[in-house]
Amino acid sequence: MIRLALTLLVTLAVPAAAQQPLELPEVLESARAHHPRVEAALARVDVAEAELMAARGAFDPLLSARAKLTTGGYYDLRRVDVEVYQPTPVWGATVYAGYRYGRDVNDPPVDYPSYYSDDTLSRGELRAGLTIPIWRDGPLDYRRAGRRIAEDGIDAATETQRYTWLSVQQKATESYWKWVASGRQLEVTREILALAETRIDQIQRRIEVGAVAPIEGLEARRSLLSRQQKLAAAQRSLEASALVLGLFHRDGRGNPDPPPPERLPQGAVDGAPPELGDPAATFQRVVECAPTLMALRAKVRQLETKVDLARARRGPQLDASFGVSRDFGPTDDQSLDGTVFEAGLNFRMPLLLRSDRGNLDAARAELRAAREELRLAEDELRTALADTVSANRMAQENFRLARESLAVMTELAEAERRRFDAGNSSLLFVNIREQSLADAAVAEVEAAAGTWAAYAGWQALTTCPE
Secondary structure, three states: OHHHHHHHOOOOOOOOOOOOOOHHHHHHHHHHHOOOOHHHHHHHHHHHHHHHHHHHHHHOOOOEEEHHHEEEEEEEEEEEEEEEEOOOOOOOOOOEEEEEEEEEEOOOOOOOOOOOOOOOOOOOOOEEEEEEEOOOOOHHHHHHHHHHHHHHHHHHHHHHHHHHHHHHHHHHHHHHHHHHHHHHHHHHHHHHHHHHHHHHHHHHHHHHHHOOOOOHHHHHHHHHHHHHHHHHHHHHHHHHHHHHHHHEEEEEOOEEEEOHHHHHOOOOOOOOOOHHHHHHHHHHHHHHOOOHHHHHHHHHHHHHHHHHHHHHOOOOOEEEEEEEEEEEEOOOOOHHEEEEEEEEEEEEEEOOHHHHHOOOHHHHHHHHHHHHHHHHHHHHHHHHHHHHHHHHHHHHHHHHHHHHHHHHHHHHHHHHHHHHHHHOHHHHHHHHHHHHHHHHHHHHHHHHHHHHHHHHHHHHHHOOOO
């Protein structure tokens, strides 16, 4: 019985010589490197970065080239026109520069009348200009809005990736301690089963000499069968917890790698994680840096940009354009001689503006919904912090009581065995005490694992990006 008490207090699980005990850091490192959720979150960051590059591409210069041959009429004309457009982030303005060549194909060339805009001097025409939106698209256009939304998209994806890792880390920690607790439960069940198997022969010899009643033999058999059933249940519990842990502990190819029982760590579970701290003060510290909230704030900024864009596009389109052109080459055509300056206005407006007003109302509604989601997330964070502290406090108290209960049950089981040896008790009471001792040992390990699970939840809630 002393050996049983020591075994239940320490609950050793001896690993195979060829394998090292599986520790929590190894599980977390494997999850960070191979867990599909972490990989998916990293891929979404890549998506956001690619979308930003695409949004920046809206400001790429655009090369346009055209060639035209006109024949069959009074005039035969060949024309080549090359132009480069460059959108800018300055009030939505666009600058352009181009070269145009248009001449008659006859020999000798025929002079065009001045209303033919395709005609140039012999060396062609150079031109440049500027288009500025005065009303619509001036404060914000789709190019600048798209770039801003994509930049906030990277922030949202990055914070989501951080939160995903913290969530995976929490679940991996919980799964690890459940696996450890299941391993301890299996070890304890094997110990009490070994006692029942040893006691069968002892009771049978006592019955044969008339030291105990024959019913004690039936009680010994019942106890043996009951503990065999508990062993089967404990084995199943360990296998199930190992399979769940295998979702986080993966091999080099990223496949689930459930750890074998031989990798169970030695020694009792440490039930003294660091203190969690005050939830109210912690909330004030993490409310501005919690990844979940930062991801939602990035989403709010994206929707604010959509509202700004919808507001900027609500109204008439009024653009101002300025240009300058000059033909080069000898000529007697005074209409093509000299530098030409142009200035103009372009006005366009939908009469009912239903599309623009609808887009603006929809963007505003989306923004209100996102802000309410953010407010709820802050409330949930405040509640989760308080709940985690409460859960940890209860887990610590439960662990303390479980240790005291284990010590008491150890003494009771030893005392009951001595009373049975002296003929003052029955095997039924001995079995009850031993089973209670086993339950107390398992409860101690589960309570210790609960303290570490609460600590993992606290870390997931309070870890801020560096």
